[in-house]
Amino acid sequence: MILNRILWVLLVLTSTSSWGQTTMDSTQIIQTIEVKAQKIRTGGIGSTTAKWDLPQLTNTIAGNIATLLQTEAGVFIKSYGLGSLATSSVRGGSAGHTLVLWNGIPIHSPMLGLLDLSLLPINTVDVVEFQKGGNGALWGSGAIGGVLSMDNEVDFSNTLNLSVHSLLGAFGTHQQDLKIGVGSTKFQSKTRFSYRSANNDFTYRLRPQLPKQKQTNAALENYNFLQEFYFRPNLKNDLSVYFWRQYSDRQIPPTTTQNKSEAYQIDRSNRLILNWKHRRKHSFWNSKLAYFDEDIDYFDPQTLLEALSNFKQLTAETTRNWFWKDQHHFLAGTTYLFSQATADGYRGKEEEHRVALFASYRWSVSKWQTQLAIRQGFRDIERLPVLPVFSVDYKVNSNIELKAKISRNYRLPTLNDRFWRPGGNPNLLPETGWSQEVTAISFFGKNRFQYQITGFNRQIENWILWSRKKDQLFWSSNNITKVWSRGIEQSLEFSQPITNGNLQFKTQYSYIKSTNQVALETPRIARGQQLFYTPEHQLSFNTKIHWKTWQWSFQQIYTGATTGINADVDSYWIANTRVQYQINKQKWRSTVFLNLHNILNTNYYVIERRPMPGRYIEGGIQFNFNQ
Numbered sequence: 001m002i003l004n005r006i007l008w009v010l011l012v013l014t015s016t017s018s019w020g021q022t023t024m025d026s027t028q029i030i031q032t033i034e035v036k037a038q039k040i041r042t043g044g045i046g047s048t049t050a051k052w053d054l055p056q057l058t059n060t061i062a063g064n065i066a067t068l069l070q071t072e073a074g075v076f077i078k079s080y081g082l083g084s085l086a087t088s089s090v091r092g093g094s095a096g097h098t099l100v101l102w103n104g105i106p107i108h109s110p111m112l113g114l115l116d117l118s119l120l121p122i123n124t125v126d127v128v129e130f131q132k133g134g135n136g137a138l139w140g141s142g143a144i145g146g147v148l149s150m151d152n153e154v155d156f157s158n159t160l161n162l163s164v165h166s167l168l169g170a171f172g173t174h175q176q177d178l179k180i181g182v183g184s185t186k187f188q189s190k191t192r193f194s195y196r197s198a199n200n201d202f203t204y205r206l207r208p209q210l211p212k213q214k215q216t217n218a219a220l221e222n223y224n225f226l227q228e229f230y231f232r233p234n235l236k237n238d239l240s241v242y243f244w245r246q247y248s249d250r251q252i253p254p255t256t257t258q259n260k261s262e263a264y265q266i267d268r269s270n271r272l273i274l275n276w277k278h279r280r281k282h283s284f285w286n287s288k289l290a291y292f293d294e295d296i297d298y299f300d301p302q303t304l305l306e307a308l309s310n311f312k313q314l315t316a317e318t319t320r321n322w323f324w325k326d327q328h329h330f331l332a333g334t335t336y337l338f339s340q341a342t343a344d345g346y347r348g349k350e351e352e353h354r355v356a357l358f359a360s361y362r363w364s365v366s367k368w369q370t371q372l373a374i375r376q377g378f379r380d381i382e383r384l385p386v387l388p389v390f391s392v393d394y395k396v397n398s399n400i401e402l403k404a405k406i407s408r409n410y411r412l413p414t415l416n417d418r419f420w421r422p423g424g425n426p427n428l429l430p431e432t433g434w435s436q437e438v439t440a441i442s443f444f445g446k447n448r449f450q451y452q453i454t455g456f457n458r459q460i461e462n463w464i465l466w467s468r469k470k471d472q473l474f475w476s477s478n479n480i481t482k483v484w485s486r487g488i489e490q491s492l493e494f495s496q497p498i499t500n501g502n503l504q505f506k507t508q509y510s511y512i513k514s515t516n517q518v519a520l521e522t523p524r525i526a527r528g529q530q531l532f533y534t535p536e537h538q539l540s541f542n543t544k545i546h547w548k549t550w551q552w553s554f555q556q557i558y559t560g561a562t563t564g565i566n567a568d569v570d571s572y573w574i575a576n577t578r579v580q581y582q583i584n585k586q587k588w589r590s591t592v593f594l595n596l597h598n599i600l601n602t603n604y605y606v607i608e609r610r611p612m613p614g615r616y617i618e619g620g621i622q623f624n625f626n627q
Contacts, residue, residue: 046391092514
């Protein structure tokens with residue numbers, strides 16, 4: 001009965017007539033309403049947000065989303081090696097606590113509950129935005145540590161755009177990217193293609209006194225094809241279609257305790273999103289329909305292991321925004337998600353239905369901005385916890401701004417957690433808990449300096465952990481622990497115009513204490529122990545100098561020691577630099593660049609027994625033509 005009622009509300013919301021007349025200037029409607037509609041879900045009321053537009057993405061040393069978050073946002077990335085799996089840990093959370101969105105649709109695997117960020121090239125999107133802190137009321141399951149948004153944008157004034165990017169580097173690295181955009185004021189088409197291959201056969205030392213060894217069985221091939229169509233029949237309606245085909249074939253290198261490895265993994269994904277926007281005088285409709293079909297196939301000839309898996313996912317979402325006098329903004333929406341998966345470890349096809357209703361109200365007046373949001377979700381016929389969030393911004397004066405946020409969030413068990421044989425537990429409860437954060441921002445030195453400090457606290461109950469119970473021969477998923485995360489994040493930014501250019505400097509420091517609050521036997525975890533692979537201290541320095549047509553950037557990152565499953569991982573410093581020269585003409589621009597990674601040639605590990613490369617170099621050229 002409950003599910004039927006929710007589906008009835010979904011039908012009402014999606015079928016309500018919204019075709020009306022407007023007397024406002026249509027261009028103003030488009031620019032104002034679209035911006036506000038986006039910010040109410042991804043904006044930084046009460047929390048800290050980092051955003052990178054297309055020029056910033058083009059000029060960064062990062063080649064994928066994992067490296068971007070590590071070098072620019074100070075996020076700890078759990079990397080298993082160059083070209084291997086990379087996931088994020090935000091404020092001491094797990095990989096499944098960062099929700100990844102592509103054009104507003106979550107793209108993480110319902111089987112694993114996470115996404116490999118190393119397989120997401122930054123040249124497949126136009127804007128990347130990362131918001132720290134809980135936001136489950138607006139985005140649902142998994143938005144505990146942060147929300148990462150990747151969006152493709154359109155410019156209806158464009159008639160022709162061509163971009164070519166070519167890169168060569170150490171360890172057999174070869175990358176080619178092509179983007180072609182054509183269109184008019186009513187229709188736009190963008191086609192993107194990227195290819196990257198690398199042998200990743202770097203050398204490393206187990207210990208300083210031992211001879212170097214070469215990484216083996218670590219080659220990677222990655223293809224991405226993305227097609228975008230945008231249609232604007234009139235100034236009140238936009239239709240867009242996004243199709244993303246991704247293919248990766250990568251070998252799994254041996255650990256430092258293995259003599260060899262022949263394992264490899266093939267990832268294939270097809271992602272399709274249909275998006276409709278309709279603007280009225282004081283409101284805005286947005287409906288999305290998405291279909292994903294993904295395979296992960298793992299092979300190990302040495303052990304004759306072949307593990308094949310596939311999931312299909314259908315997502316439908318409708319939201320409506322209302323605006324009054326730039327002071328009141330109300331959003332209401334509904335989401336339906338259907339997941340179906342098959343794997344060698346399942347009994348057959350496993351399915352899951354989710355429905356959610358959510359709403360948000362934002363009030364802006366004088367120096368205050370406040371936002372209240374709430375979400376009620378259902379999984380199959382089970383009612384999920386209600387998720388509220390309250391956030392506030394207060395501008396004390398022109399130099400000081402305060403932010404605060406309190407939210408309840410959860411992460412649902414993955415399909416593997418529930419249905420894998422042996423060990424799956426269909427009766428698992430969602431991980432759930434409350435988080436709080438307070439931020440102070442100060443501008444001084446004629447606004448050339450910005451200092452920001454954030455204190456956060458989060459407690460998660462029913463933390464899901466694969467463990468082995470007493471007298472049990474296999475590992476199973478259980479709600480057996482809870483985790484308390486707290487800490488402080490600080491940043492200092494400086495910007496100074498110089499002759500024919502600009503100087504920018506940013507330093508970030510975070511202290512994160514994320515501890516298990518329940519003692520466990522297998523795996524052996526003491527009460528109060530820091531989570532595995534979660535550094536308490538992180539520090540980074542980032543300097544950028546623009547002078548005429550030259551740009552130079554330098555980054556230095558410190559990661560504190562962590563506790564591994566089998567052995568501790570030492571702290572390390574990593575330094576990277578990029579220099580580029582740009583030639584600008586009326587309609588075209590050409591950029592030559594050189595990237596130098598790990599300048600200090602540090603011998604380090606992020607995950608135990610998974611070596612990282614020493615010093616290596618990349619170089620290339622990028623050409624852009626616009627008309």
